[in-house]
Amino acid sequence: MQEPHDNLFGLILPDGLILAFVVLCAQILTSIHILSTKDQVRSAIAWIGLVWLAPVFGLFAYFLFGISRIRRRAKLAREKRGLPPRTGALADPAGISLAGLNANTSKRWIAHDRLAGRLTGMPLAANNQIAPLRGGREAYNAMIEAIENAERSIALTTYIFQADQAGRRFVRALVRAKERGVEVRVLVDAVGNWYGFKPVSNLLRRHNIAVGVFNPARLSWRLAFFNLRTHRKLLIVDGRQGFAGGMNIRKHHLERSDGRPRVRDTHFSLKGPIVNQMMEAFADDWIFTTGESLQGNLWFALHDLWSSGEGCNFMIARAIADGPDEPRQKTAMIIESALAAARRNIKIVTPYFLPNEALLAALEQAALRGVEVQVLIPEKSNLPLFGLAAFASLKPLIRSGCKIFAGKAPFDHTKLMIVDEDWVLLGSSNWDARSLKLNFEFNIECYDACFAKNMNKKVDAKLLGSKPVTIPNLNKRGFFKRLFGRILWLATPYL
Structure with a gap:
């Protein structure tokens, strides 16, 4: 039997109910903080869901990783x-x-x-x-x-x-x-x-x-x-x-x-x-x-x-x-602007490819406008779980006309983006939530046709040694591998 205790209102409650009441108050206050500080609805829903579905773990995780101090x-x-x-x-x-x-x-x-x-x-x-x-x-x-x-x-x-x-x-x-x-x-x-x-x-x-x-x-x-x-x-x-x-x-x-x-x-x-x-x-x-x-x-x-x-x-x-001390996700916004400016071709080389919804939409729109979009990612990631999630998110891009290529071993850690042989982005950022939201990153945008043409040649050489990723190939991946990839994909808002 739990020992009852008097509360502030003179009522006698068991310890378990007092603890539950404290956790409930913490959940409510945390949810208010999330709603007041998060700018992206997907991130807000994800954190609120974690706080309410797994209260102790969710509250602890949000205190450590969800608050930008x-x-x-x-x-x-x-x-x-x-x-x-x-x-x-x-x-x-x-x-x-x-x-x-x-x-x-x-x-x-x-x-x-x-x-x-x-x-x-x-x-x-x-x-x-x-x-x-x-x-x-x-x-x-x-x-x-x-x-x-x-x-x-x-x-x-x-x-x-x-x-x-x-x-x-x-x-x-x-x-x-x-x-x-x-x-x-x-x-x-x-x-x-x-x-x-x-x-x-x-x-x-x-x-x-x-x-x-x-x-x-x-x-x-x-x-x-x-x-x-x-x-x-x-x-x-x-x-x-x-x-x-x-x-x-x-x-x-x-x-x-x-x-x-x-x-x-x-x-x-x-x-x-x-x-x-x-x-x-x-x-x-x-x-x-x-x-x-x-x-x-x-x-x-x-x-x-x-x-x-x-x-x-x-x-x-x-x-x-760029970094989490910034009021805006500068790198992501600059990438989106460059994608919107594209008229002929876009070439992207990245080791980690799990872009947010805005970047996915910008890539799809570019392809639907008739821009040739080519994305080179490793066939086998050095982070196997990340690789499963990345391949689980590719179908909408392929259906929109984007061309995805899987580079063979050895693992390619290059980070590069070229638009229309006019503009180049180089630096440390990957195409994932960690780079674009949580990490302190440094990139350089270059406006130079000569440099862009040289970088294009290097990307073309990489593409020659890669193989296209198609819907039939993705469907041939094992059922549990595809299912586990989609489950991991659900976790991307927490990154």
């Missing part, structure tokens, strides 16, 4: 740098517009530039050089060479930084730079820092390298946004040369002993004023994590912002730093 910390960090907080207010950024930089630009890209500028608050940067680096060996060699030649400063952030044969090579280069008097800052994600169970942050600290760990898990209020990760991969040297893309630092990106690649990927080398925009993103993350403000000529270089020219050596680009 990170904007307050981001606001304070920007104030320390003397920058205004991100309020969501829209305004045209300072600088020359796309029409001013290229008189031959079509109206659709002029409109897209206006949207991207207002969303990001970033001006266009002209006179950039951006070159693709294929695979870990080529990319790592170029990055190490830049570190070895550094004279003033090095800023490095990445999601995964393993203390393996690839990571230790970077550590040794950073230590040598530190010994030469170069200022070095390294930022690693708390989750990625533990890949391999040997935190590279400890190794760096032993060598007196200034290192920050982004959102570490602690038994405190910080645990509530441990799910929010930095997925950015940036290296900035002397404020003049940068590297960006989707490549982590780990031996997984190097060849096997027989010379065969374990994984395919593409990283990019960048020079020009776009590097300052990269450094802005790093400085934001660094002060957010450590409280130290990085400013001045040590970290930012002077560039000729508005030089005119043509071809791949005079590229027009803009940085897109």
